[in-house]
Amino acid sequence: MSLTLQQRLNKRSRSRVGHERTNWWATGLLGICALAVLVPLFVTVSMAFKSAKQAVDGKAFSLPKPLSIEGFTEAWELVNFPRAFTISLLITLVAVVGAVLVASMASYAIHRNWDKRFYRFSFYYLLGAMFLPFPVLALSQVKLTGLFGLDNPAGVAILHVMFGLSFNVLLFTSFLRGLPGELEESARIDGASNWTTYWRIIFPLLAPMSATVAIFAFLGSWNDFMMPSLIIAEQADQTLPVVQQLFQTQFSNNYHVSFASYLMAMAPSVVAYLFTQRWVMSGLTQGAVKS
Amino acid sequence: MTLTSPAKPRSDSKRPMPTPPAKRRRFEATYLGFLVPALICFTIAITVPAAMGIFFSFTDSVGFGDYNLIGLANYAALFTDPAIIGAYSFTIGFALVTVLLTNALAFLLAVGLTAQIRARVALRTIFVMPMVISGIVIAYVFNFLFSNTLPTVGEYFGIEFLKSSLLSNPDLAWLSIVIVSAWQAIPSAMLIYIAGLMAIPYDLYEASSLDGASALGQLVHVTLPLMIGYIGINIIIGFKNFLGAYDVIVGLTNGGPGVKTRSIAMTIFTGFERGDYAYQMANATVFFIISLIIALLQLRLTNRGQAK
Numbered sequence: 311m312s313l314t315l316q317q318r319l320n321k322r323s324r325s326r327v328g329h330e331r332t333n334w335w336a337t338g339l340l341g342i343c344a345l346a347v348l349v350p351l352f353v354t355v356s357m358a359f360k361s362a363k364q365a366v367d368g369k370a371f372s373l374p375k376p377l378s379i380e381g382f383t384e385a386w387e388l389v390n391f392p393r394a395f396t397i398s399l400l401i402t403l404v405a406v407v408g409a410v411l412v413a414s415m416a417s418y419a420i421h422r423n424w425d426k427r428f429y430r431f432s433f434y435y436l437l438g439a440m441f442l443p444f445p446v447l448a449l450s451q452v453k454l455t456g457l458f459g460l461d462n463p464a465g466v467a468i469l470h471v472m473f474g475l476s477f478n479v480l481l482f483t484s485f486l487r488g489l490p491g492e493l494e495e496s497a498r499i500d501g502a503s504n505w506t507t508y509w510r511i512i513f514p515l516l517a518p519m520s521a522t523v524a525i526f527a528f529l530g531s532w533n534d535f536m537m538p539s540l541i542i543a544e545q546a547d548q549t550l551p552v553v554q555q556l557f558q559t560q561f562s563n564n565y566h567v568s569f570a571s572y573l574m575a576m577a578p579s580v581v582a583y584l585f586t587q588r589w590v591m592s593g594l595t596q597g598a599v600k601s
Numbered sequence: 602m603t604l605t606s607p608a609k610p611r612s613d614s615k616r617p618m619p620t621p622p623a624k625r626r627r628f629e630a631t632y633l634g635f636l637v638p639a640l641i642c643f644t645i646a647i648t649v650p651a652a653m654g655i656f657f658s659f660t661d662s663v664g665f666g667d668y669n670l671i672g673l674a675n676y677a678a679l680f681t682d683p684a685i686i687g688a689y690s691f692t693i694g695f696a697l698v699t700v701l702l703t704n705a706l707a708f709l710l711a712v713g714l715t716a717q718i719r720a721r722v723a724l725r726t727i728f729v730m731p732m733v734i735s736g737i738v739i740a741y742v743f744n745f746l747f748s749n750t751l752p753t754v755g756e757y758f759g760i761e762f763l764k765s766s767l768l769s770n771p772d773l774a775w776l777s778i779v780i781v782s783a784w785q786a787i788p789s790a791m792l793i794y795i796a797g798l799m800a801i802p803y804d805l806y807e808a809s810s811l812d813g814a815s816a817l818g819q820l821v822h823v824t825l826p827l828m829i830g831y832i833g834i835n836i837i838i839g840f841k842n843f844l845g846a847y848d849v850i851v852g853l854t855n856g857g858p859g860v861k862t863r864s865i866a867m868t869i870f871t872g873f874e875r876g877d878y879a880y881q882m883a884n885a886t887v888f889f890i891i892s893l894i895i896a897l898l899q900l901r902l903t904n905r906g907q908a909k
Contacts, residue, residue, distance in 0.1 A: 313803045315715055337718040343710065344727045346784070350742050351730070353750075370750040412639050419635035429632075432640055439647045441896035443845045445866035446885040449878060450650035450657075453664065472646035475639065504631035533735035535848045540870065551735045558741070565745070572738050583733040587726060590733070594789055595796040 354576070357569035358382070365566035381570030389553040389571055390546075398532060398550040401467045405531035408471035409478055410520045416475070417482030418508055433483065440476040448540055461543040469541065470531045478523050485519040486512075522593030525586045532579050550575045651889075654882045664878035675883035685884060687860060688868045695775055695782075695864070696843035703783045703790055704835055708828075710787065711794030712820065725795075732788035740852025743781045744768065747853070771858045778862055781849050786842065790835045797831035798824070830902070837899040841892060 353370045361378035385391065416436070423429040455465040493515070497507050513520075538549045554575060557568035583590060658675055662668035679685050714725055731739070748766040755763025762770070767777045805823050814822065847866040850856065856863035865888050872881030 315799050315801055315803055331717070332719055333717045334719075336713045336716045337720065340710070340713045340718060340724050341720075343713075344724055347727050347730055350739065350746065350784075353746065354742050357745075368745075368749045369753075370746060415635040416639045419632040423632055429636070432636060435640070436643060439643070441893050442647065442651060442889065443841075443866075443892050445845060445847070445869045446654060446889045446892070447647065447650040448870065449664070449872050449881065449885070450653040451646070452873065453653070454645070454650055468642065469646055472643050475643055508635070529733050533733075533738075535735065535737040535851070536866075551737050554738055554741060558744075568741070569745075572742060575738050576734050579733045579735065580730065583730065584726070587729070590729065591792055594792045 354569050354573050357565050358573045359570075360566045362564065362566055365569075366563060368563075368565055378566070379570075381564075381566035382574070384564070384567045385571035385574065388567060389556055391550075391571070391574060393546070394548060394550045394553045395574075397463050397547060401463050401470065401538070401549060402528055402531040404464075404467035405470035405474075406524050406527045408467070409474045409527035410524050412471055413475055413478035413523065414482050414513065414516055414520065415508065417479050417486060418512055420479070421483050421486040433479070436476050436479050438476070439473075440480070444473065444536060448536075452540055455541050456543070461541055463538070463542060463547055463549070466534075466538045466541050466549075467531075469537060470527070470534070474523075474527055474530065478527075481519055481523060482516065485516060489515055518589075521586070521589045525582070525589050526593055528582060529579055529590075532582075654885055657879050658883035658886045660879045662879040663876040664873055668879065671879075675880050676887070678880065679883055679887065684860065684863075685868060688863050688865050691775070691862060692844055692846065692864045695778060695846065695862075696840050699779045699782050699786070699843050700836055700839040702779060703786045703839055704832065706783065707787045707790035707835070708794050708832070710791050711798055712824070714791075714795060715798045728791060729788045731785050734785070736785060736848035737852045739785065740781055740849045743777065743784075744853050747777050768854050769858055771861050774854050774858060774862050777853050778846070778850055781853060782843060782846060785849065786839060790839060793831055793835055794828065797828050801827050833902045834899065837895060837902065841895050841899070844888075844892065844895075 356372075356374055357365060357370070358381050359374040359377050359379070360381065361374070361376060362380060364372070364375065364378075365381070416432075420429045420433045451469065452461070455461045455469075458465075460468065489512075493511050494507055497511050502510070533551060534549070535551045539552045539555075542548055542552075554568075554571060557564075557571065657668070659670055659672060660668040661671050661674075710728055714721060714728070718724070747768050751763050752766055755761070762773070768774050801824065805827075806819055809819050809823050845866055846864045850862055850864050850867065854862045856867050865884070869881050869885050869888065872878045872884075
């Protein structure tokens with residue numbers, strides 16, 4: 311059987327013998343390209359640690375001297391960071407847990423009853439929304455959430471779960487189709503109820519897919535700007551990305567404060583990414599092939 | 602690793618064991634409990650607003666209170682409204698340019714990252730990073746770079762068009778949106794290309810290099826034809842996403858200068874401030890139909906890819 315590039319690369323990294331030499335040209339070129347990613351991030355970090363006196367000239371590439379955290383302390387109070395952070399965190403938490411539980415339970419019901427018309431219909435019904443862009447629904451959702459008293463972070467969290475449902479059901483059902491049926495059957499013979507079978511047998515087996523769904527739900531929810539900015543009526547209840555708007559209208563010359571605030575908004579998702587890279591990367595390719 | 606008793610014939614179907622009627626009804630109830638609440642919430646959150654939007658697009662509602670059915674008048678007005686035509690032509694043009702730029706760069710990066718390079722993992726980690734950063738926040742960072750840093754650089758090197766802020770230049774402001782949108786979108790396209798490149802059998806490269814093909818020749822005659830399906834998918838996904846552009850534009854130009862860089866999504870959202878809810882719902886419905894056509898194209902392409 312012929313090897314794919316993937317297998318070849320894996321082999322090479324284990325034994326560094328191959329007759330090909332390192333391509334230094336490509337390495338160098340990629341290194342230069344990486345600057346396009348790193349420079350904006352570097353500017354963010356370096357501006358954030360400047361003192362008020364140094365930041366005011368707006369020089370992006372000067373290093374902070376002396377290192378100062380006054381930007382952080384000021385931003386902390388100015389945008390009421392603890393509050394915005396907590397609200398963002400709660401929305402994200404509900405969105406992640408909801409995405410995994412609601413989608414996996416619905417997918418399991420659909421998968422197990424695929425021979426029944428109602429479940430098949432439900433599957434295509436849920437899938438249909440994958441093609442609905444949020445702007446199309448936004449104004450009507452603003453009206454409805456206002457009506458139900460959900461024009462607040464809770465409403466945003468629910469909408470995040472519902473918007474992700476289409477795609478997540480697609481991912482979970484295709485994963486379920488690939489699972490062996492024996493474990494489940496033996497549980498049933500032992501008299502396990504549906505709930506027990508789902509919770510004790512199926513849910514643990516779904517773990518790799520749940521990880522993928524969870525990390526993308528986290529990134530989508532944590533970074534979302536459009537939905538909270540439209541749905542949440544009370545300015546004091548806004549999420550972390552939305553409160554950053556403050557620096558566009560006021561305090562626009564206090565660069566050390568605004569960048570400290572940007573950095574605090576960015577850091578959690580970057581850190582989460584660094585720890586879950588594997589799932590981010592595999593999840594993305596799965597999604598692309600399925601969607 | 603089968604846990605069933607050896608006497609039991611192995612069942613091929615994944616359906617549950619036949620159960621006595623009473624028990625089956627109980628099973629059915631749990632399944633419905635798993636699915637129906639989700640369906641109800643989904644209907645209220647997604648289907649009802651969609652139907653509302655389409656219904657109100659045929660009325661003169663301002664968002665609350667009484668309204669009259671006015672047929673297709675909103676749609677007729679859309680096609681002659683310079684604000685709408687401006688937003689559609691800007692958004693579609695921007696999406697086309699950005700999708701081409703994004704895919705060209707993502708493809709080259711993917712080829713680079715699958716070559717025999719050093720520090721592969723570190724480089725890949727860096728290149729994926731923009732994907733996980735909030736669009737609005739990174740747009741604010743670039744906003745600073747475009748309006749403060751670039752003019753300083755332009756001043757220093759005496760480059761005329763950089764001396765004033767890119768964001769307030771009516772002819773070039775769109776370029777800043779292209780750059781930041783591409784910056785954010787490249788990682789996901791790149792990861793898909795990497796997956797595609799990794800699946801190419803290595804023999805093909807060995808055979809073609811025995812035939813004397815250069816590296817560039819291999820890229821054009823071996824890699825590109827095999828990647829065409831991935832390129833198609835990436836272009837359609839990208840185009841669809843860029844059509845909905847919002848965060849990055851808000852963070853950079855907020856639609857300005859004037860309304861030069863106002864996207865379709867931004868015009869829809871003006872529906873409440875200006876009391877033309879019904880009118881913007883007609884706009885949203887048109888936008889939905891366009892998205893649907895693109896989605897159908899995407900489905901056809903994916904199915905063809907799987908059939909191969």
